[in-house]
Amino acid sequence: MTKQLPSTARSLPIALIRAREGVMSPIRDMLSTTGITEQQWRVLRVLTEFGRMDTKTLADRSSLLFPSLTRIAATLRDKGLVTQTRDDKDRRRQFIEITADGQRIIDDRSPQAAQIVAGFKEALGEDDYERLLDLLARLDPGANS
Template sequence: MSDPTPLDLHSTQNSLPMALIRARERLMGPIRDMLSHIGLTEQQWRILRVLEEFGPMDVTQLADKACLLLPSLSRILRGMEEKRLIERSADEADRRRQIVEIADAGRGLLQDNVVQARVIAEQVKQQLGTEKTRQLLALLGEVERMKP
């Protein structure tokens, strides 16, 4: 038998987690369209961008910076290595650690699509406005730094 007392939850329209998900989906639509044309997933695109920006790194750092769980990352990296988008090697100081770096093919994919990615980002910035974009990034940074 169900409890007749309604749960004391905010409506989904006033739920911060739901609002963040809806906003993410809105922003990712054009990016997903771009990625589907080049045969990459969102996760693969993030990995390439992180490696291009920060250089070679170990798998744990990459998972953190690309916002991926380690088990998922391991599977994704296998496919990316097969496509020659990334290269993996053992860390010389600690052979148990794997170092991942972007390969020429991965860098080429980024270079071939940087203009379109920038256009998408600029469209969002134009619709939201420069100041609101800056404020939103600052607020999201605060949320990211909150203690769990």
């Protein structure tokens, strides 16, 4: 064993993966009856918060690779949860907007999502919860650019 590497019990990548599973498990449970995935939920959440936007911005704000967003947007469009339109000036540029059905999924689950967040805040304490978000933002290369 090399002394240069920390114990796997104190490895940031491993700790983040374990924490992600702890965070995502109740969200997966919440989404289990919706027919949408975690990634699709993120896209709908971003559209609810920011409104209609171009696909590049949506991919960035949803923390998705552009090719993944393309596939996810097509699925959401086929389900009637978003609309896709082309820019009148630049036909290569597309915009995505949430539909009433997509908004209903968010609205119907907002109370449960808020309870999940409240559980995290209770487990960590309000100050540590906010501090954790601040610390994680410092590791986000997109936030530092």
